[in-house]
Amino acid sequence: MAHVPNPRPTGDFRVSYAADRTLFKTKNETYFVIGGILLVALAPLFFGGYVLSQLILIGIYAIAALGLNVLTGMTGQISLGHGAFFGFGAFASAWIAGNGIPVMLAIPLAGMMTMAVGMIFGIPAARLKGLYLAIATLASQYILQDFFARADWFTGGTYGSLAETASFFGYALDSDASYLYLVLFWVIVSFVGVANLARTRDGRALVAVRDHYLSAEIMGINLTKYRILSFGISSFFAGIGGALYGHYLGFVSAEGFTILLSIEFLAMIIIGGLGSVSGSLLGAAFILLLPQAMEIFANAVATVVPAIAQGTAYIKQMSVGAAIILFLVLEPEGLVHRWRMMRASWKLYPFSH
Amino acid sequence: MADHDNTLLRVDGVSLRFGGVKALSDVNFDVRKGELFSLIGPNGAGKTSMLNCISGRYRPTEGKIEWRGNDLLKHSINDRANLGIGRTFQNLALFSHMSVLDNILVGRHHRLKNNFLTGMAYWVGGARREELNERRYVETIIDFLEIQHVRNESAGILSYGLRKRVELARAMAIEPELILLDEPMAGMNLEEKEDMARFILALREEFAMTIMMIEHDMGVVVDLSDRVAVLDFGRVIAAGQPEDVLADEHVKKAYLGEDDEMLHALAEEQERASA
Numbered sequence: 001m002a003h004v005p006n007p008r009p010t011g012d013f014r015v016s017y018a019a020d021r022t023l024f025k026t027k028n029e030t031y032f033v034i035g036g037i038l039l040v041a042l043a044p045l046f047f048g049g050y051v052l053s054q055l056i057l058i059g060i061y062a063i064a065a066l067g068l069n070v071l072t073g074m075t076g077q078i079s080l081g082h083g084a085f086f087g088f089g090a091f092a093s094a095w096i097a098g099n100g101i102p103v104m105l106a107i108p109l110a111g112m113m114t115m116a117v118g119m120i121f122g123i124p125a126a127r128l129k130g131l132y133l134a135i136a137t138l139a140s141q142y143i144l145q146d147f148f149a150r151a152d153w154f155t156g157g158t159y160g161s162l163a164e165t166a167s168f169f170g171y172a173l174d175s176d177a178s179y180l181y182l183v184l185f186w187v188i189v190s191f192v193g194v195a196n197l198a199r200t201r202d203g204r205a206l207v208a209v210r211d212h213y214l215s216a217e218i219m220g221i222n223l224t225k226y227r228i229l230s231f232g233i234s235s236f237f238a239g240i241g242g243a244l245y246g247h248y249l250g251f252v253s254a255e256g257f258t259i260l261l262s263i264e265f266l267a268m269i270i271i272g273g274l275g276s277v278s279g280s281l282l283g284a285a286f287i288l289l290l291p292q293a294m295e296i297f298a299n300a301v302a303t304v305v306p307a308i309a310q311g312t313a314y315i316k317q318m319s320v321g322a323a324i325i326l327f328l329v330l331e332p333e334g335l336v337h338r339w340r341m342m343r344a345s346w347k348l349y350p351f352s353h
Numbered sequence: 354m355a356d357h358d359n360t361l362l363r364v365d366g367v368s369l370r371f372g373g374v375k376a377l378s379d380v381n382f383d384v385r386k387g388e389l390f391s392l393i394g395p396n397g398a399g400k401t402s403m404l405n406c407i408s409g410r411y412r413p414t415e416g417k418i419e420w421r422g423n424d425l426l427k428h429s430i431n432d433r434a435n436l437g438i439g440r441t442f443q444n445l446a447l448f449s450h451m452s453v454l455d456n457i458l459v460g461r462h463h464r465l466k467n468n469f470l471t472g473m474a475y476w477v478g479g480a481r482r483e484e485l486n487e488r489r490y491v492e493t494i495i496d497f498l499e500i501q502h503v504r505n506e507s508a509g510i511l512s513y514g515l516r517k518r519v520e521l522a523r524a525m526a527i528e529p530e531l532i533l534l535d536e537p538m539a540g541m542n543l544e545e546k547e548d549m550a551r552f553i554l555a556l557r558e559e560f561a562m563t564i565m566m567i568e569h570d571m572g573v574v575v576d577l578s579d580r581v582a583v584l585d586f587g588r589v590i591a592a593g594q595p596e597d598v599l600a601d602e603h604v605k606k607a608y609l610g611e612d613d614e615m616l617h618a619l620a621e622e623q624e625r626a627s628a
Contacts, residue, residue, distance in 0.1 A: 017485045017488040017489070017492075018481075018485055020488075021484065021485065021488070193473035193474075194473070196472060196473050196474070196475035196480075197469060197472050197473050199475075199484070200467055200471075200472030200473075200475065200480050200484055201462060201465040201466075201467050201468070201472060201480075201484075202467075202468055202469040202472050203469075203472060204451070204455055204458055204459050204462070205459070205462060207448060207450065207451055207455075208448050208451070208459045208462075210450075211447075211448035211449055211450055211451060212446050212447065212448055212449075214410070214442075214446060215442060215446035215447070215448075215523075216448070216459070217430045217431050218408055218409075218430060218431075218433055218434065218439070218440055219431075219434055219459050219460055219462050219463075219523070219527065220431050220432075220433070220434030220435060220462045220463035220527070221431055221459070221462055222429075222431045223431070229469060233469060275450070
């Protein structure tokens with residue numbers, strides 16, 4: 001594990017325990033986050049549909065990736081079924097809203113339903129670890145996919161189901177600009193929630209289970225409880241993300257929630273930084289924007305070298321793959337780690353420590 | 354073994370078998386409140402197996418272990434902290450990606466009440482107040498063990514001696530009545546050993562803990578312990594005051610490997626059992 005120097009500037013001493021356990025490590029970090037939130041909140045004034053839709057999707061995927069990061073990053077349990085839980089949340093919310101409950105309530109309710117389902121599928125974690133658990137979660141992916149196709153009453157079967165438009169006190173959130181605020185709200189709630197979790201009792205227990213389960217147990221941590229709870233928390237955020245996704249598109253169909261999506265979520269947290277809260281957001285943005293950046297790149301190459309104009313689609317796919325591989329080789333600890341090292345280097349410049 | 358009102362832990366006829374291998378056979382001893390009890394013996398004698406039986410990792414094939422007169426074996430491993438039993442491990446078992454501070458805070462797990470919901474809400478529901486209160490106690494341990502300078506470092510990057518100390522800190526955070534130390538001095542230089550010996554004595558004096566320790570360094574064992582039990586081939590071959598026990602012929606031979614009828618018999622029995 002690489003050592004990251006303390007990010008606090010010289011002279012920034014904490015004289016109370018409260019000051020030492022703040023959500024953000026430095027003042028600049030606080031300003032940075034608040035600035036980021038304000039920028040996103042002001043985005044509808046300056047940008048059109050495309051940028052807004054990208055922001056919304058990044059937010060939605062980031063919430064789900066955050067959930068997976070609790071499970072895989074914090075607790076160390078690999079899940080290959082996260083995409084199915086994401087899908088379950090989408091269907092659940094559409095179903096709840098279809099039964100006359102306002103969408104604003106349906107989203108958290110769908111999160112709780114997904115949490116319950118996730119905990120049921122997490123029961124094997126009481127006995128299985130590592131690769132064996134990964135295969136068990138693969139089973140949950142297939143079982144849920146099959147359920148989506150068959151449970152007509154719940155998912156509309158092969159036709160899919162309609163998800164109602166969200167509305168806020170009678171004001172319909174039917175535009176990208178208005179939906180962005182709903183997603184932003186849930187992003188803030190989720191990320192602050194998990195950041196808080198990480199600095200309190202149960203979050204420490206999850207990490208303890210990952211790092212050394214034998215000594216965690218002697219410290220009074222019930223392994224089975226926390227392994228299953230971790231599935232629950234993770235599925236809750238998958239469900240919230242899925243619900244937001246469903247109501248954003250207005251239509252939910254089973255095709256999107258395959259193992260490919262599950263693996264994409266894994267890629268997001270590995271690239272963003274395992275176990276890191278902000279890494280989930282960075283990873284989601286990276287995985288979502290990389291193919292588009294690579295498309296621009298491939299098209300630019302094609303204008304310079306017209307001979308390959310036919311193959312831009314392949315070039316795009318290959319560059320996405322190459323970027324991910326390069327990333328894992330050069331920065332195995334994720335974007336968050338790169339960012340911390342950069343910050344440390346300009347803080348400490350011209351010294352190395 | 355005579356009954357003592359202040360008996361904290363009583364091990365009564367404990368045997369442990371792994372298939373044909375007898376790791377422990379008919380082990381008896383008791384640990385009294387406030388004493389420093391050492392379990393010694395050559396490598397492979399079953400000391401750590403015994404400790405694992407007490408801490409719940411292994412379940413004895415036969416025999417009883419009583420904690421303050423109640424059956425300890427019916428409790429699960431994660432109950433041990435609540436009952437007042439803490440332990441350290443022979444090979445380091447820290448949460449290596451957590452900071453030293455968080456490692457020690459995990460020791461407070463059973464005393465904290467906030468859960469994942471109140472934890473996420475942090476500012477509402479009292480999690481913040483509770484966490485900051487616990488920090489106070491953790492800081493007294495940090496001061497006591499002189500690890501202030503590494504409190505924000507990841508446990509995994511520390512030197513061996515410091516990691517041993519953090520492990521002790523984490524076990525202390527449980528505020529156990531009985532603390533089980535599995536080779537607290539292993540792999541340390543003289544200075545680190547002296548520090549550790551000082552801490553162990555202070556555990557008893559200042560923190561009122563009873564200590565049961567496995568240790569190979571005989572100097573340390575004789576200097577610190579009130580009573581000693583010697584295990585060899587899974588049996589207690591001697592028990593009592595450290596000076597008397599080390600003067601025992603069987604013990605000398607167990608360590609020096611000389612011919613001894615009793616040890617011969619034990620070794621043969623072991624072979625028969627594993628055959």
